[in-house]
Amino acid sequence: MIDGLDPEYLDACPAPNLAAMAQRGFRVNGNGMTPSVTNVNNVSLVTGSYPETHGITSNYLLDRQLGEEFYMESAEFLRAETMFQRATACGLRSLLVTAKDKLRRLLSDGATVSISSEDPPGWVVSGVGEPPPIYSLEVNRWVLDAGRYAMSQEPFDLVYLTTTDYAMHTYAPNDPESARHVTLLDEGLGAVLEQAPGARMLVTADHGMSDKTRMLHLPAELGRYGISARAIPVIKDRYVVHHSNLGGSIYVHLDESSDLNAALDTLRNLDGVEDAVSGEEAAARFHLMQERVGDIFVLADPSTVFGDPSEVAMPAGLRSHGSAHETTVPIFGCGPGLDTSTAARFRQNLDVGRYVFEDVLPPRPDGLLS
Structure with missing residues (x-):
C-alpha cells in the first residue's frame, strides 16, 4: 500500500518494475474510500470492508457521548476482523511493516511480526540499517527493504507493507524529487518480487493528492x-x-x-x-x-x-487530500491467478483485502463470522 500514490505520479515518473507487473498481470485505476485519508483506507484494505462495518471513519474522532477527542490509531476502535487476525486463526503467519508507528498500532493485532520505521526492532536494524527520518523520501524504501529482509529470515504466508505520503505532500508529480522517490519505490518493489517470484503481489494506494x-x-x-x-x-x-x-x-x-x-x-x-x-x-x-x-x-x-x-x-x-477529488488510486496485480481476466474484480482499493479473504485465506476453523 503506497500512501498517496496518485496515478499522476505514475504518469510523470518512470516505474519499470510496476510497468512489468502490469504487463504480466494487470493495472487498473480504481477508487479509494471517502473520506480519502490514511486510516480509513488502510483499515478498509486490511478488513476488506467499508467503514460502516469496521468503524474507522476518520484519522481523528470526537466521541460526543464522552465529550472527548481521540486519535483513531489503536485496534480498540476496530469492529471488523483484519486479515492478520484471520491468518492467525487459520494457523498462518503474517508480517506487517509500516512507516508510521500509528498504523502499526492500529493494524497489527493478530500479525505474527509487526515492524515500523519509527520504532524498529534491533534485529531489523542490524539487517537493514537505521531507518531514515519519517519526513524523508528514503523512509519508504526502508519499509520495503525491511519487509524483504524479514521475509528472508522467517517464512510468512501474508505480508502487508505500507508507506508514508510525506513525499507526495511535499512534491508535485513533475518535481525531480518525485521521480527519485518513485524510483526508490519501484526498485524496492522489484526487489521484493524478485525475492518471492512465485508470490501473488497486489499494489495499490490509500488516496491521491492535490494542490x-x-x-x-x-x-x-x-x-x-x-x-x-x-x-x-x-x-x-x-x-x-x-x-x-x-x-x-x-x-x-x-x-x-x-x-x-x-x-x-x-x-x-x-x-x-x-x-x-x-x-x-x-x-x-x-x-x-x-x-x-x-x-x-x-x-x-x-x-x-x-x-x-x-x-x-x-x-x-x-498539497493534501481528504476530499472526493483524491479517491482515484492505481491497483496492480501479478502472480498466479492475477491477470487481465481478474482485473475486473478490483474496482476499489478494499477489493485487494476482499481478494485476500476470499482467495488467499481459508475460512476460520472455529466457524465464527468475521
Whole structure:
C-alpha cells in the first residue's frame, strides 16, 4: 500500500518494475474510500470492508457521548476482523511493516511480526540499517527493504507493507524529487518480487493528492449566521509536517440549539464547499458508521482545505487530500491467478483485502463470522 500514490505520479515518473507487473498481470485505476485519508483506507484494505462495518471513519474522532477527542490509531476502535487476525486463526503467519508507528498500532493485532520505521526492532536494524527520518523520501524504501529482509529470515504466508505520503505532500508529480522517490519505490518493489517470484503481489494506494490554495474555517462561517458549531478535521493526526492537519473534508458537530437544515444551506452556498450532507446521508452514501461521523459531513472543491486560522496558517504550496477529488488510486496485480481476466474484480482499493479473504485465506476453523 503506497500512501498517496496518485496515478499522476505514475504518469510523470518512470516505474519499470510496476510497468512489468502490469504487463504480466494487470493495472487498473480504481477508487479509494471517502473520506480519502490514511486510516480509513488502510483499515478498509486490511478488513476488506467499508467503514460502516469496521468503524474507522476518520484519522481523528470526537466521541460526543464522552465529550472527548481521540486519535483513531489503536485496534480498540476496530469492529471488523483484519486479515492478520484471520491468518492467525487459520494457523498462518503474517508480517506487517509500516512507516508510521500509528498504523502499526492500529493494524497489527493478530500479525505474527509487526515492524515500523519509527520504532524498529534491533534485529531489523542490524539487517537493514537505521531507518531514515519519517519526513524523508528514503523512509519508504526502508519499509520495503525491511519487509524483504524479514521475509528472508522467517517464512510468512501474508505480508502487508505500507508507506508514508510525506513525499507526495511535499512534491508535485513533475518535481525531480518525485521521480527519485518513485524510483526508490519501484526498485524496492522489484526487489521484493524478485525475492518471492512465485508470490501473488497486489499494489495499490490509500488516496491521491492535490494542490491546495484556500483554507475555510467553517465554524466562523456558520457563526456569521448565528449557527454554533464545532469542526473536527478528518485528516488530523500527529504527522503535522505532512499536511498541517488541513484536509479536504471535515465533520461538523452542531450545538443542540442549531438548525441542521439552516447549517446545510449555509455550507452549501460557501465558495470552496463542493457538498455538505447530513451525517445520516453521509453514512448511506459513503458507507460510514453513522455514530462516528458528525451532524454534517463537508467536502471541499479540489483546491480548498478546512482549518482554523487561530491554530494553523495556510502553508504556501500545500498539497493534501481528504476530499472526493483524491479517491482515484492505481491497483496492480501479478502472480498466479492475477491477470487481465481478474482485473475486473478490483474496482476499489478494499477489493485487494476482499481478494485476500476470499482467495488467499481459508475460512476460520472455529466457524465464527468475521
